[in-house]
């Protein structure tokens with residue numbers, strides 16, 4: 001096939017059309033690059049703080065149903081809106097003699113449900129304020145975390161303050177292995193950011 005000369009380029013297109021295509025291509029490139037630089041801005045400690053809040057979390061309902069989901073600002077999950085069922089982040093009991101330990105010695109995990117929480121008709125978690133003496137008694141009881149398995153064999157009224165504190169200290173947030181791994185990565189990233197900031201500060205001091 002014989003090509004005509006000058007008026008067409010190597011794509012066989014008239015020059016003005018090619019110029020428009022090149023301009024469109026360049027414009028697209030600029031848009032892509034700016035989107036790219038937005039996503040590649042250096043991560044800050046605030047980014048890491050946000051990521052820490054959303055690591056995989058084991059949630060447990062009051063009746064023992066377990067759900068793994070990302071952490072959220074509510075620190076709770078609505079499981080069944082109609083029934084008003086809420087799942088709470090899991091805690092574990094580190095008491096070596098906890099009767100809830102599994103046959104293989106795994107710690108007992110349990111929820112710590114807020115007695116003042118409920119589910120609104122819109123599906124949101126609502127926390128009401130305590131108002132009555134009974135409410136304040138409930139509040140005090142809620143504030144002192146207790147493993148339900150250990151509680152069944154304790155006699156709190158006769159315990160020393162030290163023993164009571166020990167039972168409380170045995171209750172710790174349960175961290176899933178995947179979350180522990182992610183939190184370690186975020187700790188390392190946070191330390192690297194701090195080191196870079198220190199380096200920049202020292203460079204400024206040297207000038």
Ligand SMILES: [Zn+2]
Nearest residue numbers: 093098147150
């Ligand atoms: Zn226990």
